[in-house]
Amino acid sequence: MAPRIEQRQQALVSHRTNFWGRPSAASTASWRYRAQPRVVKRPDDGQPAFQRSVRCKVCKKSLTYSVHSAQAARARQKRWRTITYVSLAIFVVGLLGFILLLVLGGGPVLTGIAIAASAGGFVAVTCIGQVAAEETGVTGHFNSWPVISKHAVALDRPGVAELxxxxxxxxxxxxxxxxxxxxxxxxxxxxxxxxxxxxxxxxx
Ligand SMILES: [Zn+2]
Ligand SMILES: [Zn+2]
Incomplete structure (x- = not known):
């Protein structure tokens, strides 16, 4: 689920405090962040993105983010979703093609293409699906990239600021x-x- 986008909303700017993931339940690792609440005010729809700097309280680094309008942020979420669906389609078609070629006996080139398509589609679905789920319309410093970044901007889901x-x-x-x-x-x-x-x- 992509975050809810509003013209003005509460956000948390966080600094990751551990380099290696701490083992947590269900064989996943988690990263501990220190967060500072911030209010994100977006430009009006149709206006270019704001450049906003925030000084991280933990490492004192000044971080500049681009804050996109609500409309642009929703368009970004939609674009990532579309790319995810297309990747999913490529994955399925590649997989079906591979199975079909196995049954019918296809040449190594076609089989290779089918394997590459399904593998590439799978990786894309996993990575871009995550981006789609985290797109906040606040970009910069690898925010909402499928990497564990040093700093993160998360939009306030209900109750997040109280945590x-x-x-x-x-x-x-x-x-x-x-x-x-x-x-x-x-x-x-x-x-x-x-x-x-x-x-x-x-x-x-
Ligand atoms: Zn405390
Ligand atoms: Zn920091």
Whole structure:
């Protein structure tokens, strides 16, 4: 799900504090960020992107982002979605072609093309699908690229700002599947909230 885009909205600018992923549940790694809430104000539709600088509180680096209008941001989300669907189609066609060539006995060249198409389509779906899911219309510094970037700008999903410690800026992410504790399912939000309350607070 791509983030909701509004003309003026709360965002979190975060600095990644660990280089290697910490192992977390379900054989995934997670990255710890320190976040500072910010209000993103977008240019009017049809206007060029704003250049906005924000100084990271953690590393003091000045980060300049391009802030696109709500219309442009939605168009970017749509473009990524379209590319994802096209890649998915290439993957499926490549796979079907490969199977068909196996059954009918195709030459090595055609089979190679089919394998390349399905493999390329698969990689594109995975990478671009992630970009599509994270496009915020705020670009720069690898934001919403399929890489684990040093700094990230996330738009405020409901309640995200409350998951930032007001004292040290420690941020908890949520959105991972719920876990069970004492036999009761907890929402990802409750889990993140509990982690925030238990975090090792170091006031800078
Ligand atoms: Zn930083
Ligand atoms: Zn704290």
């Amino acid at each position: 930032v410690c007001p004292r040290c800026g420690h941020a908890e992410e949520f959105g991972r599947p719920s876990v069970y504790r004492d036999g009761h399912p907890q929402t990802p939000y409750e889990v993140a909230k509990a982690r925030l309350e238990a975090h090792d607070c170091r006031t800078p």
